[in-house]
Amino acid sequence: MGPLASYLPYLLNRAGARIATAFGEEMRPLGATLQIWRVLAALREQDGQRMGDLSSTTSIDVSTLTRLVDNMEKKGLVARQRDPEDARAVVLNVTPAGRRLTVRILPIAERYEKVALQGFDPAEAEQLKAALRRLYANMDGLKKPPPNKPHGRRG
Amino acid sequence: MGPLASYLPYLLNRAGARIATAFGEEMRPLGATLQIWRVLAALREQDGQRMGDLSSTTSIDVSTLTRLVDNMEKKGLVARQRDPEDARAVVLNVTPAGRRLTVRILPIAERYEKVALQGFDPAEAEQLKAALRRLYANMDGLKKPPPNKPHGRRG
DNA sequence: AGATGATAATTGCATTTGCAAATATAGCAC
DNA sequence: GTGCTATATTTGCAAATGCAATTATCATCT
Numbered sequence: 001m002g003p004l005a006s007y008l009p010y011l012l013n014r015a016g017a018r019i020a021t022a023f024g025e026e027m028r029p030l031g032a033t034l035q036i037w038r039v040l041a042a043l044r045e046q047d048g049q050r051m052g053d054l055s056s057t058t059s060i061d062v063s064t065l066t067r068l069v070d071n072m073e074k075k076g077l078v079a080r081q082r083d084p085e086d087a088r089a090v091v092l093n094v095t096p097a098g099r100r101l102t103v104r105i106l107p108i109a110e111r112y113e114k115v116a117l118q119g120f121d122p123a124e125a126e127q128l129k130a131a132l133r134r135l136y137a138n139m140d141g142l143k144k145p146p147p148n149k150p151h152g153r154r155g
Numbered sequence: 156m157g158p159l160a161s162y163l164p165y166l167l168n169r170a171g172a173r174i175a176t177a178f179g180e181e182m183r184p185l186g187a188t189l190q191i192w193r194v195l196a197a198l199r200e201q202d203g204q205r206m207g208d209l210s211s212t213t214s215i216d217v218s219t220l221t222r223l224v225d226n227m228e229k230k231g232l233v234a235r236q237r238d239p240e241d242a243r244a245v246v247l248n249v250t251p252a253g254r255r256l257t258v259r260i261l262p263i264a265e266r267y268e269k270v271a272l273q274g275f276d277p278a279e280a281e282q283l284k285a286a287l288r289r290l291y292a293n294m295d296g297l298k299k300p301p302p303n304k305p306h307g308r309r310g
Numbered sequence: 311a312g313a314t315g316a317t318a319a320t321t322g323c324a325t326t327t328g329c330a331a332a333t334a335t336a337g338c339a340c
Numbered sequence: 341g342t343g344c345t346a347t348a349t350t351t352g353c354a355a356a357t358g359c360a361a362t363t364a365t366c367a368t369c370t
Contacts, residue, residue, distance in 0.1 A: 001264055004200045004212070008268050008280075009174050011287040013193075016171040017214035018294040019164050035326090038168075045159045051349060057159070059172035061328055066350055068326090088335045088348040109156055113163050118293045124286065125163075131275070131283040132166040138273045139173040190356085206319060219357055221320055243318040243365045 008135075019116060026108050032101060035060060035068055036077070040102045041109070043078065043094045050089045077101060167290075174271060181263050187256060190215060190223055191232070195257045196264070198233065198249045205244045232256060 004010050024034040032040075038058040043049060045057075051069070055062040069092065072078045077098035083089035094102070117125045159165050179189040187195075193213040198204060200212075206224070210217040224247065227233045232253035238244035249257070272280045 001196075001261055001268075004196060005288070006284060007196075007264070008271055008284060008287075009171075009178065009264075010193075010196070011284055011291070012167065012171045012174065014214050015287045015291045015294075016164075016167045018291055019167065022294060023164065033326095038165075041156075041159060041162075041165070052347090059169050062349070063329080063351080064327055083348090086336070086348080090349065106156055109162070109164075113156070116163055116290050116293055119289065120286070127282065128286040128290075129161060129163060129166055131279065131286070132163075132170045133160070134274065135271050135283075136166070136170045136173055138271055139170075139177060188356095207317090216358055217319070218321080218359080222356080238318090241318080241366070245319065 012135075019112060023108070023112055027105070030101065030104060031075075032105065036072060037105055037109070039065075039068065039072065039092075040077065040094065040098060040105065043092060043098070044102055048091050048093055050083060050091055052089070054092060072098070163290075174267060178263070178267055182260070185256065185259060186230075187260065191227060192260055192264070194220075194223065194227065194247075195232065195249065195253060195260065198247060198253070199257050203246050203248055205238060205246055207244070209247060227253070 001007060020034055023037075027033050027037060035058075038060065039054060042054055042057045049057070051062055051065055054060075055065050058065070060068065069078060069080065073080060075097075076095055079093050079095055081091045081093060083091045117128075120128070156162060175189055178192075182188050182192060190213075193215065194209060197209055197212045204212070206217055206220055209215075210220050213220070215223065224233060224235065228235060230252075231250055234248050234250055236246050236248060238246045272283075275283070
């Protein structure tokens with residue numbers, strides 16, 4: 001492997017960590033955290049998501065998410081509800097307080113997007129985003145294939 | 156803010172998380188972790204770094220790093236040494252075992268780079284990396300300015 | 311040399327994290 | 341409808357994390 005500075009996962013982590021840390025600091029005075037924001041942002045995109053969906057869209061492990069949502073519920077930001085279509089599932093809804101907090105965070109989020117992309121022209125910015133989506137999709141290939149059960153061995 | 160899928164920090168985190176999780180899983184059978192790899196990779200780039208430098212290059216908080224290095228020392232992967240130039244500082248050196256582990260991980264790391272960049276032509280890949288470096292640099296602007304001490308008020 | 315303020319690393323401590331196991335429900339086969 | 345397997349969420353638990361405080365050394369000023 002060549003120098004670190006040209007290793008993609010390194011560059012990715014480094015950039016992500018820097019944004020995350022800075023953003024997290026800005027959340028504190030609002031009584032929020034980066035993870036709380038992620039959930040709120042996901043629910044703003046689409047309210048009433050299940051835990052599992054939310055876990056995928058936020059990249060937060062579902063067991064971590066359970067406890068994060070516990071907190072958010074205590075803070076009155078979201079409300080859990082059993083999914084009427086499937087009693088195993090839980091559906092999350094944002095409360096008015098949650099919406100108010102979201103509205104307060106939005107301008108910060110927009111500022112971050114701007115700062116991060118300082119000096120990028122619109123085409124470059126779009127290119128970067130497209131590349132990140134592609135990269136994400138590429139990693140699908142590494143997802144564990146379902147464990148090959150030697151049960152009804154007619155493979 | 157528009158849809159999540161066009162929010163840069165979101166895309167960044169999502170891509171990074173996916174690589175990190177998958178890579179972490181591959182580390183387990185080797186008795187390593189993603190963070191251990193980060194330290195080893197940083198030291199491979201430049202052995203004998205101080206804790207603080209290592210913290211910057213790996214994006215691992217220095218207090219976390221202290222304990223991570225404790226573990227790595229127990230595993231015999233690295234050795235701490237007081238910096239002869241500055242007795243406050245500690246310098247890390249990779250041991251032979253650390254080098255051996257590094258060598259075992261390298262091909263995995265290279266595979267990840269390849270998979271992540273599947274379908275990117277070299278120019279596109281370089282563009283992406285350049286963009287990530289730029290983004291990282293852009294975030295410098297948000298680092299807290301040193302608290303303006305009203306002490307020797309001759310500013 | 312002594313005092314003062316900065317820098318490097320570690321430690322205390324409460325929180326967060328994530329794997330594995332447990333629980334609950336669904337859906338299909340028979 | 342009973343049994344079996346798959347899916348959705350939660351819980352147990354040990355480990356990782358990060359902020360704040362602490363300790364040790366350095367650098368500068370006088």
